[in-house]
Amino acid sequence: xxxxxxxxxxxxxxxxxxxxxxxxxxxxxxxxxxxxxxxxxxxxxxxxxxxxxxxxxxxxxxxxxxxxxxxxxxxxxxxxxxxxxxxxxxxxxxxxxxxxxxxxxxxxxxxxxxxxxxxxxxxxxxxxxxxxxxxxxxxxxxxxxxxxxxxxxxxxxxxxxxxxxxxxxxxxxxxxxxxxxxxxxxxxxxxxxxxxxxxxxxxxxxxxxxxxxxxxxxxxxxxxxxxxxxxxxxxxxxxxxxxxxxxxxxxxxxxxxxxxxxxxxxxxxxxxxxxxxxxxxxxxxxxxxxxxxxxxxxxxxxxxxxxxxxxxxxxxxxxxxxxxxxxxxxxxxxxxxxxxxxxxxxxxxxxxxxxxxxxxxxxxxxxxxxxxxxxxxxxxxxxx
Amino acid sequence: xxxxxxxxxxxxxxxxxxxxxxxxxxxxxxxxxxxxxxxxxxxxxxxxxxxxxxxxxxxxxxxxxxxxxxxxxxxxxxxxxxxxxxxxxxxxxxxxxxxxxxxxxxxxxxxxxxxxxxxxxxxxxxxxxxxxxxxxxxxxxxxxxxxxxxxxxxxxxxxxxxxxxxxxxxxxxxxxxxxxxxxxxxxxxxxxxxxxxxxxxxxxxxxxxxxxxxxxxxxxxxxxxxxxxxxxxxxxxxxxxxxxxxxxxxxxxxxxxxxxxxxxxxxxxxxxxxxxxxxxxxxxxxxxxxxxxxxxxxxxxxxxxxxxxxxxxxxxxxxxxxxxxxxxxxxxxxxxxxxxxxxxxxxxxxxxxxxxxxxxxxxxxxxxxxxxxxxxxxxxxxxxxxxxxxxxxxxxxxxxxxxx
Numbered sequence: 088x089x090x091x092x093x094x095x096x097x098x099x100x101x102x103x104x105x106x107x108x109x110x111x112x113x114x115x116x117x118x119x120x121x122x123x124x125x126x127x128x129x130x131x132x133x134x135x136x137x138x139x140x141x142x143x144x145x146x147x148x149x150x151x152x153x154x155x156x157x158x159x160x161x162x163x164x165x166x167x168x169x170x171x172x173x174x175x176x177x178x179x180x181x182x183x184x185x186x187x188x189x190x191x192x193x194x195x196x197x198x199x200x201x202x203x204x205x206x207x208x209x210x211x212x213x214x215x216x217x218x219x220x221x222x223x224x225x226x227x228x229x230x231x232x233x234x235x236x237x238x239x240x241x242x243x244x245x246x247x248x249x250x251x252x253x254x255x256x257x258x259x260x261x262x263x264x265x266x267x268x269x270x271x272x273x274x275x276x277x278x279x280x281x282x283x284x285x286x287x288x289x290x291x292x293x294x295x296x297x298x299x300x301x302x303x304x305x306x307x308x309x310x311x312x313x314x315x316x317x318x319x320x321x322x323x324x325x326x327x328x329x330x331x332x333x334x335x336x337x338x339x340x341x342x343x344x345x346x347x348x349x350x351x352x353x354x355x356x357x358x359x360x361x362x363x364x365x366x367x368x369x370x371x372x373x374x375x376x377x378x379x380x381x382x383x384x385x386x387x388x389x390x391x392x393x394x395x396x397x398x399x400x401x402x403x404x405x406x407x408x409x410x411x412x413x414x415x416x417x418x419x420x421x422x423x424x425x426x427x428x429x430x431x432x433x434x435x436x437x438x439x440x441x442x443x444x445x446x447x448x449x450x451x452x453x454x455x456x457x458x459x460x461x462x463x464x465x466x467x468x469x470x471x
Numbered sequence: 472x473x474x475x476x477x478x479x480x481x482x483x484x485x486x487x488x489x490x491x492x493x494x495x496x497x498x499x500x501x502x503x504x505x506x507x508x509x510x511x512x513x514x515x516x517x518x519x520x521x522x523x524x525x526x527x528x529x530x531x532x533x534x535x536x537x538x539x540x541x542x543x544x545x546x547x548x549x550x551x552x553x554x555x556x557x558x559x560x561x562x563x564x565x566x567x568x569x570x571x572x573x574x575x576x577x578x579x580x581x582x583x584x585x586x587x588x589x590x591x592x593x594x595x596x597x598x599x600x601x602x603x604x605x606x607x608x609x610x611x612x613x614x615x616x617x618x619x620x621x622x623x624x625x626x627x628x629x630x631x632x633x634x635x636x637x638x639x640x641x642x643x644x645x646x647x648x649x650x651x652x653x654x655x656x657x658x659x660x661x662x663x664x665x666x667x668x669x670x671x672x673x674x675x676x677x678x679x680x681x682x683x684x685x686x687x688x689x690x691x692x693x694x695x696x697x698x699x700x701x702x703x704x705x706x707x708x709x710x711x712x713x714x715x716x717x718x719x720x721x722x723x724x725x726x727x728x729x730x731x732x733x734x735x736x737x738x739x740x741x742x743x744x745x746x747x748x749x750x751x752x753x754x755x756x757x758x759x760x761x762x763x764x765x766x767x768x769x770x771x772x773x774x775x776x777x778x779x780x781x782x783x784x785x786x787x788x789x790x791x792x793x794x795x796x797x798x799x800x801x802x803x804x805x806x807x808x809x810x811x812x813x814x815x816x817x818x819x820x821x822x823x824x825x826x827x828x829x830x831x832x833x834x835x836x837x838x839x840x841x842x843x844x845x846x847x848x849x850x851x852x853x854x855x856x857x858x859x860x861x862x863x864x865x866x867x868x869x870x871x872x873x874x875x
Contacts, residue, residue: 349871360872366862370861381805384780387784388780462766464773468769
């Protein structure tokens with residue numbers, strides 16, 4: 088087994104003043120531009136996000152935060168991105184940001200210089216919305232469980248298959264998705280406007296996100312749509328990075344759920360007492376706080392480890408899996424208890440807690456739940 | 472007060488590592504106490520005492536304390552570097568923990584110069600062992616209801632009462648004593664804090680038998696035990712705030728302890744239970760193949776790793792700025808419950824042989840796992856129960872209203 092001390096995480100997590108500035112300015116911007124009333128409004132919006140806000144977010148450089156500067160991005164690292172997404176998670180930001188970030192990561196890791204040149208500037212500027220399709224109807228969390236196929240036809244490929252739970256599917260300009268070419272994993276970037284590609288918007292549990300089921304019925308693409316370095320190992324690396332960032336977003340959500348329930352426990356009186364004075368409320372809130380602090384420590388460590396190993400190297404998956412397992416349980420617990428401790432009000436759609444509760448349920452179901460990651464961790468721990 | 476320049480941590484770490492390699496004692500042929508709370512026999516006591524003496528003579532204890540009181544005079548936090556290395560190397564436990572981590576820091580904070588000069592150096596050198604007289608049969612989590620009396624009789628105070636869970640009581644020269652000196656005052660205002668000399672007449676130290684059947688803890692019964700005027704720490708009636716300060720040091724939430732903090736990794740870790748699972752069998756197959764045990768072990772590994780990174784995160788203030796005191800204040804409950812659940816998991820892995828106890832020739836690992844599980848309650852109850860810790864976290868960190 089690997090001991091924490093052996094893991095490649097700098098003592099200070101590689102944290103700098105630059106990280107702090109990004110986090111604090113993101114927090115201020117989002118407090119102003121994405122209050123819970125905006126989330127409520129956008130939860131009923133057909134496209135599910137505010138295009139003007141998306142433009143402003145892109146202008147802040149958030150869409151291309153990790154994209155190298157030569158391709159129009161800010162060239163920052165995973166810890167930057169994790170701290171930013173913690174803030175967007177805190178306010179349950181409805182946005183194509185997560186999807187576009189995932190797509191950019193896929194292109195950065197699997198694309199040739201020419202492909203990066205062609206795709207990344209538009210993603211980094213927010214002119215294009217991207218997405219990454221990692222799940223298929225057989226509902227496996229293993230990234231290499233792929234049924235979709237890409238068959239050669241002269242200089243082109245013909246794509247067949249179906250991808251589920253694709254973030255921002257209906258608004259995306261490009262979707263990055265894995266297909267099997269002669270039985271081996273390959274990654275393709277597909278323009279959503281091409282013939283044979285159809286999107287059925289899903290009725291999702293989380294009203295702050297839009298997802299869709301994407302069918303590829305004989306979609307014909309040029310060979311240049313195949314990301315040059317896309318193979319099973321690179322897909323695993325992309326999957327781990329996406330998992331780390333989703334976990335970071337979940338930390339922010341859990342933190343907000345804790346803050347809301349804490350405030351309610353102070354404000355709400357029953358039997359002539361603030362309900363936060365009852366240990367039946369107080370102690371579970373402390374449990375949530377402990378869970379958030381533990382999970383957040385793992386998220387920062389995992390992100391810092393990616394920054395240490397650098398792009399192109401296949402990093403270790405231990406800390407990512409720990410982070411996603413820990414926050415999946417904690418985010419669920421924080422919001423499940425959040426609904427319960429808001430009492431009758433918590434059960435109504437007027438209480439904001441349900442946004443976070445539904446985010447917790449969606450997020451834990453994506454990219455592997457806690458038992459899934461613990462199963463993998465047990466292999467590292469017990470079978471080496 | 473003299474202050475020596477901060478040593479380069481990398482260099483210090485290297486020196487300590489080398490010193491440990493050259494000086495760590497051989498494993499004894501008797502049961503080595505996992506920590507200071509489990510010292511029962513004279514040979515166990517002497518073994519740990521000589522280790523602490525050696526460490527002090529090498530200059531690796533009390534590094535943050537002023538030189539005039541026997542310390543190293545280094546800036547706060549220096550001792551933590553050594554604590555990490557000792558913990559990492561798994562050296563023997565430190566014996567005089569109550570002196571180093573509880574009594575010493577409060578004497579430094581509240582004591583007179585004469586008290587500091589008299590008390591501090593022998594704490595570091597382990598020449599004088601300290602015990603703690605806080606809990607009583609009728610005052611556990613509600614410590615402020617302590618009823619042991621200290622009556623001012625002109626020459627000092629006369630003590631009558633009963634203290635329990637006085638770890639190392641029978642080896643101790645001194646006790647930090649919380650006693651009621653002002654019976655007419657309100658509950659929290661009537662207590663004073665004393666540095667009580669254990670060698671005066673009227674002090675009866677008796678063993679207290681734990682659920683393991685072992686001693687180690689003591690109870691102390693005071694019958695007209697006389698202490699002098701200079702036994703008082705701070706002011707009359709200031710006992711409660713000093714006791715609270717003591718508990719802050721005890722829970723590792725404040726700098727300035729003689730042995731440092733951050734080195735308090737639990738006595739057992741998931742690696743040992745993994746090793747156990749690999750050799751234990753469950754219904755004819757290796758326990759390590761059982762999917763439920765695998766899930767539990769992975770979960771314990773996650774928790775152990777998370778605690779390690781949480782501790783490291785506290786060194787980067789901006790990464791804990793939302794709640795600066797959460798991680799230090801939660802470490803006592805989290806760490807002690809982790810060890811308890813890990814020991815319990817080990818017992819479950821043992822299968823039917825988990826039913827054997829100390830002394831049975833066929834007990835796996837000498838019944839060390841059920842023994843560790845039972846002893847783990849010392850840490851989830853002592854020093855403020857896990858439930859009291861959650862009240863403290865809820866009230867001080869989350870700002871929730873008081874529970875009483």
